[in-house]
Amino acid sequence: MDFFLQLLVNGICIGFLYGISAMGFVMIFKSSSVVNFAHGELLAAGAFLFLALVTWANLPVPAAFLLTLAGTFILGFVIERLFLRPLIGEPLIEVVMLTIGLASILKGAMLLIWGGNLHNYPDFLPEGLGLHFGAVSIPPVYTTSILISILFLLLFGLFFKFSSQGIYMRSVADNQTAALSLGVHVKKVFALSWAIAALVAGMSGIVLGIINGINVHELSAIGLKVFPVVILGGLDSIGGAIIGGLIIGLLETFTGGYISTSLRDVIPYIALVVILLIRPYGLFGLVEIERV
């Protein structure tokens, strides 16, 4: 029973992280319908920027955190400006391939600078954050990361609900043509949504880095694991991303705990194919109606 409970807790924690990692992806897809295959690399970019600021520049942790967020924000903006803007209106395969190429570039650059080894942040979390319920324990990294994530979720919820930029972004996501005709600067919204998505990705990268250590290959693999998560939740629903993340996280930990550890990494993709066959637009996604 304890084993079950521990798995349940781990699954929820990991699932929550997947959900958070998927948030940036959903944000980009929702506003500009670009599928971002470079999402894992954006996660890694945030994690490594933070590492560089903390260890090389010896900045205090909060300052480094804020600077990382600013850096990833600019990175997202630049990526949209240089690579994605010329492709507005081009066929899907080109956009997909462009983000794959982008992923290669970012990954190659990071491998050149930091190499493929595992890096770790210096320990800066207080021990008191760890929680224990009988035999079940939650290590401090999980509680911290979940706290950070919930904070960001709240912030973004408020941003989308009340700020004018947030409302513009929602309007573009809802109906691009209508938004255009009402005077929303759609290109600006695309740029902003890439910037914000990169920021969110950077934040999730740091959180993942605190938990597992930072490694380019692992983080880019998580970037691909975002796909089962978002398909489960529906590609255009941020709340769905969190729920999809939880389901995938639980599925993974239970498969790993009870069946076999090697199946663990494939089970999300098997679930993905099954879901696509039963409900092609995910559990919470919008069903597209096509007309000739």
Added chain:
Amino acid sequence: MRDLKFHPCGNYRESYREELTVFETDFGRLWMALGLAVLFGVVPWTTSPYMLYVINTIGIMAIAAIGLNILIGSTGLISLGHGAFFGVGAYAAGVLASSWNVPIYLAVPAAGIITALTGMIFGIPSGRLKGLYLAIATLAGQFIIEYVLVHWEDVTQGTMGITLPDPSILGVSLRGDRPFFFVIFIVLAAMTWMAVNIMRTRFGRAFVAIRDNDRAAEGMGIPVFPYKLLSFGISSFYAGIAGAIWAFYMISITAEPFTMMMSVEFIAMVIIGGLGSISGSILGAVFITMLNETLRWVTDILMNAGGLAGLELTLAPLRELAFGLAIVLFILFEPKGLAEIWRVVRSSFRLWPFSY
């Protein structure tokens, strides 16, 4: 003998038959005959073994790229699992040749058919999904096949890999680069011929109709789902043939190379070569393979230059970087690929000096 045909200065086709011709002029026929003569008569006898190895790799990759181009370029279905299908072909040939002693000339087509069936299984989601969702479904297929190749140990021997016996045709042993050059390029020529002719028949026209508008195609009486499955089947057949030849050429295989990266390389070949163009796929295969080899060469030189040795400069990151850059630059500046550049160069010669 009928009159020789030269390049007209406009489109003067009058019948559907003329539209379907493979060679626009007799010069095309002549150049192709010359090209084939040089390819088989000169190239294998004059190049160094290393160059021959590179050329053979290009040939194998070109076979798979042509297959993927039928799927992506002509039918408009995106597959991110072509590298895994290539692996299925390699393993099918490996198992057939090592466990049942099937000779190469039977093992390669059999591997093609097995891969085609596998591809059709993973093509089933295309009945309901398209575009992005299909791309993600095939991505899942890639990971599932990779897992099966490593963990189905009774058949694939897991991480141990399979060692293939020496292939021979009619008692002639095929070992080394030169005999394989002939195997690879005869197959490539046959497969190219097949692809050109598939695109000229009703199948090819149905594929193009589905790509341009699948609902309109359905309305015109094309059964969309069977044709989509057929397209998956044909494209994986090509991948399987290429993988099988690759397995015989490499002698021993493991599941290591058949990753997502390989699938991405195949898509890069198709995009850089030119979507929907068969000659483009071959050009794309040449480009990507040469890019890989050049990068290897450059890093070797940098490593040997001494001063840089301390930097732990390794091949993988540089390759990754240059590869990504090539894809991005091509998509941004020449989305129609090398085939389009080739066409522009050719027509500027043809139309000179009155290029308007």
